[in-house]
Amino acid sequence: MPRQRRTGGAERPSLRGVGAALTSLLALAATSLVAGPAAAATGEAGPCALPRTEAHHSLGVSDWNDAYPRPDRPLDAVMIFLSFPDHRPAVTPGELAADHFPATTQFFRRASYGKFTLRPHPLRQWIRMPETSDHYGIRRDWDNGRRGAYLRDAVAAADPQVDFSRYAVVYLVADPDAPGVDSDATKVVNFDEPLHADGTDIRRVVTVFERHPPDRNVLAHETGHVFDLPDLYHRPADGKGDWDTHVGDWDVMGSQFGLAPDLFGWHKWKLGWLDRRQVVCVQSSRDITLEPMAAVPAPGVSLGTRLAVIRTGEDSAVAVEARSSTGNDSTTCTEGVLLYRVHSKTPSGGGPVEVIDTHPETGGCGDRSVYAPLADAPLRVGEAYSVPGGHTRVEVADRTPSGAWTVRITTGV
Secondary structure (H helix, E strand, C coil): CCCCCCCCCCCCCCCECHHHHCCCEEECCCCCCCCCCEEECCCCCCCCCCCCCCCCCCCCCCEEECCCCCCCCCEEEEEEEEEECCECCCCCHHHHHHHHCCHHHHHHHHHCCCCCCEEEEEEEEEEECCCCHHHHCCCCCCCHHHHHHHHHHHHHHHCCCCCHHHCCEEEEEECCCCCCCCHHHCEEEEEEEEEEECCEEEEEEEEECCCCCCCCCHHHHHHHHHCCCCCCCCCCCCCCCCCCCCCCCECCCCCCCCCECCCCHHHHHHHCCCCCCCEEECCCCEEEEECECCCCCCCCCCCCCCEEEEEEECCEEEEEEEECCCHHHCCCCCCEEEEEEEECCCCCCCCCEEECCCCCCCCCCCCCCCCHHHHCCCECCCCEEECCCCCEEEEEEEECCCCCEEEEEEECC
16 A cells, blocks of 8 residues: 555364465565456446456456455454564554444445445454564565465464454454554455465455554555455555556545545446446447436435446446545545546556546645645536547536536547
């Protein structure tokens, strides 16, 4: 994650194969894909659904990679709190759990329109690691051997207290004040070969090294990776400069500090929270009424159209959605109709989504935005934009009394 801003029970099967499984770890930024069988996407994919590719965290929506849990039903997550011999924790597991929950559960419940609930199960006690905190060399770009030792020790130490077969998500939360803990090391670690404990495969874990209190929305971002969502930020080669040039504030997978962190409609389509009834594939000129992406309908009220898609190539599309100051986007800098490009062959961290700046000469909320040039990217009522390199024009014709946006999309221009 970029840090550019800060303000006892029955006996169970023993842990097996840990050493072998940890010899080839894949960090989150790796470009290879954890293999898994495909499962059909929700409903018929349709002509605008890009194919899933071998790219790490591919944004193809043609099918689902079953190596990842799909958040279309309630899922249970265990939080394991790790202490070290060289430091006595100054905070309690309960305080650290409260840093992230219920806020993370609420984020996903709003983003999914109530279709997904993340149920946390935090341990009430510290699990003692066998080595000191500095022994593991914890840092962002972590040595594979030391990271492997950390994960091997953590899972082995927790196994007597945790039945891993009960959980789809595993959070390993380190004592934030231990001298060897580096908050930049917070990330998801995928295993080439899954660990096997309590009769279940552990394919990935979330290693949490956050300070107390933590970065806003950090666990929503990391948990998104558990559900096969990519990093949308750009990491400069030297680690310096702007990290948020691809999507700015628009989506928590770009920045946990974003002013409009709700997930893109494309992500919601991939996860199964939107289906063909809420996604319009534009193949000829037409008018579409788009409900704001972050707006959660009242009980019994249908979602309405949330996403319009124009296919631009074998593995590319332009997506159109409305964003307004509601739900997860309540702190947004600008309301309007957002356009972005999607590339299903581009891996996580390589720019699989690129927001189109319809106001390239201006910016917005420079004192709050993670990347001001894209803060005013959406089109407003009365504005139109011709997408470069294509034959598509998008015009915002009106906004309805209910807050939806009437969009005229012209193709072949």
